[in-house]
Amino acid sequence: MLAFAAIATVMLIGAIGVVTLRQPVHAALSLVGTLLALAIAYVQLNAGFLAAIQVIVYAGAIMVLFLFVIMLLALDGEAPAPSLTWLRPAAWGAGALALVAVLAVLARDPIGPASPAALLEVFAGSGAEGVADQLFGPMVLSFHLVGVLLLTGIVAAVGLVQRRAGQAAEARARAGRAGADAPDAPPLPGREPVEV
Amino acid sequence: MFEPVPPSYWVALSAALFAAGAVGVLTRRSAILVFLSVELMLNAANLSLVAFANRWADAGAAVAMSGQTVVFVVLAIAAAEVAVGLGILVAIFRDRASTDVDVLSEVRS
Numbered sequence: 001m002l003a004f005a006a007i008a009t010v011m012l013i014g015a016i017g018v019v020t021l022r023q024p025v026h027a028a029l030s031l032v033g034t035l036l037a038l039a040i041a042y043v044q045l046n047a048g049f050l051a052a053i054q055v056i057v058y059a060g061a062i063m064v065l066f067l068f069v070i071m072l073l074a075l076d077g078e079a080p081a082p083s084l085t086w087l088r089p090a091a092w093g094a095g096a097l098a099l100v101a102v103l104a105v106l107a108r109d110p111i112g113p114a115s116p117a118a119l120l121e122v123f124a125g126s127g128a129e130g131v132a133d134q135l136f137g138p139m140v141l142s143f144h145l146v147g148v149l150l151l152t153g154i155v156a157a158v159g160l161v162q163r164r165a166g167q168a169a170e171a172r173a174r175a176g177r178a179g180a181d182a183p184d185a186p187p188l189p190g191r192e193p194v195e196v
Numbered sequence: 197m198f199e200p201v202p203p204s205y206w207v208a209l210s211a212a213l214f215a216a217g218a219v220g221v222l223t224r225r226s227a228i229l230v231f232l233s234v235e236l237m238l239n240a241a242n243l244s245l246v247a248f249a250n251r252w253a254d255a256g257a258a259v260a261m262s263g264q265t266v267v268f269v270v271l272a273i274a275a276a277e278v279a280v281g282l283g284i285l286v287a288i289f290r291d292r293a294s295t296d297v298d299v300l301s302e303v304r305s
Contacts, residue, residue: 004201008209015216018232019223031232034213038239045206045250047264057271058239062278066232069282073289075228091222095215102211111203114253119200122253122260130261131268138258139265146272153276160283 003044010037024070028063035059046123049131206247213240227285227295231278238274242267 010033017030035058042051122130135143213236220233249263289295 001201004205008205011209012212012216015213015236018229018236019216019220024226024228024232027229027232031235034236035239038243041206041209041243042246044201045246046253047246047249047267050246050264050267053268053271057275062235062275065278065282066228069286070228072286073228073295075226075295088223091219094222095219098218099211099215103208106204106208106211111207111251113200113202114251116200118253119250122257123250127261127264130257131265134258134261134265135268139262139269142269146269146276149273150276153279156280157283160280160287 003040007037007041007044010034011041024075025067028066028070031066032059032063035063046119046127048126049128052126203247203251206250207244210240210244210247213237213243225296225298227288227297227300228282230297231281231285235274235278238270242270245270 014030014032014034014037018027018034021027021030035054039051039054039059042048042054217233217235217237217240220236221230224230224233245263245267249260249267252263253260285295288300292299
């Protein structure tokens with residue numbers, strides 16, 4: 001129970017940090033803290049394989065991608081003044097309401113624990129074997145669909161960059177034809193927000 | 197080994213994480229911070245899947261492990277989603293020099 005309290009504290013502090021910190025890098029790092037605490041929670045819940053995957057894929061690969069994009073775009077803190085002033089308190093109220101609703105249901109119908117004998121029998125290994133049995137057995141269709149999804153994602157990401165590169169080359173060619181001193185990279189005009 | 201924690205506690209923790217993520221999605225204005233909050237919500241759902249997989253050990257290995265397998269699939273989907281989403285984000289930033297979601301109101305009638 002002590003371990004649970006420690007993990008829950010770290011997770012909640014991290015989650016509040018993600019929601020409130022103004023610098024994107026700080027928010028991303030507090031999300032890393034939450035994800036690592038989540039990996040410890042997975043170990044406590046007899047899911048050692050998922051804990052390893054969580055650290056490697058989530059806290060590793062995915063968060064590095066986030067930090068990379070934050071650095072690439074040189075994003076600074078967001079402006080403090082929101083356009084809809086009632087939105088912030090309303091959002092916090094909605095979140096608190098949802099949390100209280102779930103807690104009320106859990107207080108009324110607590111979920112009992114599994115029997116220790118079944119836990120020992122089912123979760124004998126790290127879980128990699130059991131996950132593989134399911135993934136290549138009854139859930140093989142979702143395995144294939146995830147493969148298709150990942151391929152689509154790669155094609156889409158490359159397509160986004162490719163279109164951009166084609167436009168840049170076109171702009172360079174135009175500038176060269178005009179005889180003007182061609183800029184190395186086409187300027188990225190920050191288009192003014194359209195007044196509606 | 198660890199002393200067992202009642203599954204209710206894990207589900208409550210997952211609900212708190214999900215609520216925090218939802219608040220972030222609603223209040224954040226920078227698109228990348230909205231994205232981070234979405235990741236928080238995905239992980240909250242994963243935590244409750246793992247907690248229920250642990251609780252349903254009585255129903256046998258197939259049932260318990262299918263919960264953990266869903267978490268594995270969600271992780272793969274999250275990876276694909278992040279790759280495409282951040283690509284779109286970079287494209288928008290190059291076009292507008294801003295990722296403020298309040299500014300992105302082009303399709304508004």
